[in-house]
Amino acid sequence: MERAPFISLDGLDGAGKSTQCRLLAIWLREQGWTVTECHDPGGTALGAEIRALLLNHCGSMAPLSEALLFMASRAQLVEEVIRPALYAGRLVVSDRFLLANVVYQGHAGGLDPQMLWEIGLLSAGELEPDLTVVLDVPVEQSAARRIGPADRIESRDLAYHERVREGFLTEARRRPDRICVIDAQATIEQVHERIRQEVTRRIPS
Numbered sequence: 001m002e003r004a005p006f007i008s009l010d011g012l013d014g015a016g017k018s019t020q021c022r023l024l025a026i027w028l029r030e031q032g033w034t035v036t037e038c039h040d041p042g043g044t045a046l047g048a049e050i051r052a053l054l055l056n057h058c059g060s061m062a063p064l065s066e067a068l069l070f071m072a073s074r075a076q077l078v079e080e081v082i083r084p085a086l087y088a089g090r091l092v093v094s095d096r097f098l099l100a101n102v103v104y105q106g107h108a109g110g111l112d113p114q115m116l117w118e119i120g121l122l123s124a125g126e127l128e129p130d131l132t133v134v135l136d137v138p139v140e141q142s143a144a145r146r147i148g149p150a151d152r153i154e155s156r157d158l159a160y161h162e163r164v165r166e167g168f169l170t171e172a173r174r175r176p177d178r179i180c181v182i183d184a185q186a187t188i189e190q191v192h193e194r195i196r197q198e199v200t201r202r203i204p205s
Helices: 017-030 045-056 063-087 098-107 113-123 139-145 158-174 188-202
Strands: 006-011 035-039 091-095 131-136 179-183
Touching: 006 017, 006 098, 017 035, 017 091, 017 131, 017 188, 035 063, 045 063, 063 091, 063 098, 063 113, 098 113, 098 158, 131 158, 131 188, 139 158, 158 179, 179 188
Parallel strands: 006 091, 006 131, 035 091, 131 179
Antiparallel strands: none
């Protein structure tokens, strides 16, 4: 059974994902698509509770526990929101997906990235985005862009976030068929235009 395209945006916190997801969804609707927007973790009642635990938990949390909680939230999001939308012909735009696990808990957190890909695909029912756009900015710039107090993950040290950034770039080099990197230091309008170009090139009309 055919499904609609699935697109995710990822990158450091402060890279502009939320803004660019919104702009992309608006443009896709103008092109005639019916679009479902979501964010990972979250997007369901269970996911919202897991998101709060992940981002606000004050005690220590093992990297594997953290990774599996993200995956549990994602499994529910896929079951309740993403898969039904795709198979009803609605294009899905997600603010983050499995790549974030591979990078944050793998490349930056010390777990095996390949193991996280395998467990992550299992938890998502083998579903992954047709295209993931990584918005790339220097760590210092992403931190300066963030609004409000840092959550549990955002508050980690500079070296951690440098590993996150390099992890995104490494995975993009490994999987150029599914992941592209866009320089997000440009203006909002310029970044949006670059995303539109990539979507036009890679996603069937």
